[in-house]
Amino acid sequence: MPWLRHFALFVVFVAALLKPAAAGAFVSAPDAGSQARVGAFELVAATLVRPASAATCGLHEGIGPAYDENASGYRFAAGGGLGRLRSIGPSTWESSGGLVYGPDKVFGNRVQHVLAHTVPDATKPMHSVFNVGRNQVLGLVDEAWSMRGAAVAGDPGAFVVPMGRAVGTAGETAVRIVVRPGTSQIITAYPVVP
Amino acid sequence: MSERRVACPRCGQDWLLRVRLVHLSRDAILCPECDALWQQPKDVGPAGFEDYGTFMIRHGREQPEEKGEIEVEGEFMRGELP
Numbered sequence: 001m002p003w004l005r006h007f008a009l010f011v012v013f014v015a016a017l018l019k020p021a022a023a024g025a026f027v028s029a030p031d032a033g034s035q036a037r038v039g040a041f042e043l044v045a046a047t048l049v050r051p052a053s054a055a056t057c058g059l060h061e062g063i064g065p066a067y068d069e070n071a072s073g074y075r076f077a078a079g080g081g082l083g084r085l086r087s088i089g090p091s092t093w094e095s096s097g098g099l100v101y102g103p104d105k106v107f108g109n110r111v112q113h114v115l116a117h118t119v120p121d122a123t124k125p126m127h128s129v130f131n132v133g134r135n136q137v138l139g140l141v142d143e144a145w146s147m148r149g150a151a152v153a154g155d156p157g158a159f160v161v162p163m164g165r166a167v168g169t170a171g172e173t174a175v176r177i178v179v180r181p182g183t184s185q186i187i188t189a190y191p192v193v194p
Numbered sequence: 195m196s197e198r199r200v201a202c203p204r205c206g207q208d209w210l211l212r213v214r215l216v217h218l219s220r221d222a223i224l225c226p227e228c229d230a231l232w233q234q235p236k237d238v239g240p241a242g243f244e245d246y247g248t249f250m251i252r253h254g255r256e257q258p259e260e261k262g263e264i265e266v267e268g269e270f271m272r273g274e275l276p
Binding site: 103105106124125126127155158178181187188 | 199201202204205206207208209226227228229241245247248257258259260261263264
């Protein structure tokens with residue numbers, strides 16, 4: 001019965017399309033305003049909420065709950081494709097904006113270091129906080145990196161990039177990005193008053 | 195009691211630490227936020243620092259973020275400034 005075989009193939013095809021959503025791998029983040037296309041699915045600022053697979057953990061240990069297996073990378077995109085990470089080596093990721101996030105002696109990796117600036121920290125003398133959610137910060141930093149001008153005078157590893165809008169919870173309108181001088185290896189990024 | 199810890203004069207976002215650069219057998223002052231590194235307490239200021247990773251690589255330590263490269267000896271205190 002050829003119609004039965006066609007029907008079975010159709011069912012398999014539909015099941016394959018629906019599998020990621022049905023698996024409950026993603027939920028919408030409450031602070032998300034961005035969308036990104038992942039294969040056949042539109043996910044609204046998806047965040048992985050279940051433990052990653054063993055293979056994922058081995059390769060991407062320490063990054064935190066934002067790995068998107070469908071997109072073959074980490075998802076912090078704020079739109080326009082910026083802020084997405086791809087693994088380029090052991091504990092090292094490159095953002096779609098060209099910043100390299102390597103290991104970090106305090107946070108484990110530079111991604112977590114930058115994401116620490118999404119929450120207040122009263123133990124620090126000053127700790128400026130981005131006014132966007134975790135899943136948008138790397139996109140914002142990529143945006144700033146793409147807009148950077150000359151480095152701070154006398155400090156070739158520091159760039160202060162006016163963003164033309166508030167990017168910090170205290171009304172800061174610029175992003176300060178610190179990289180290893182002469183490279184795109186990021187050390188930290190946080191909002192500042194220009 | 196007045197604050198004796200010293201905020202990083204480069205970024206202001208963290209307290210300075212006294213660290214031991216283990217494999218180089220030397221002490222230094224480090225900002226864990228921006229990786230600014232000073233060789234001597236008297237040098238601590240908005241200038242005169244070097245990027246930690248750059249310094250380490252220049253001295254033959256190719257993986258400066260690896261465990262065991264530095265030991266934190268404590269917070270850098272104001273009284274240690276000249």
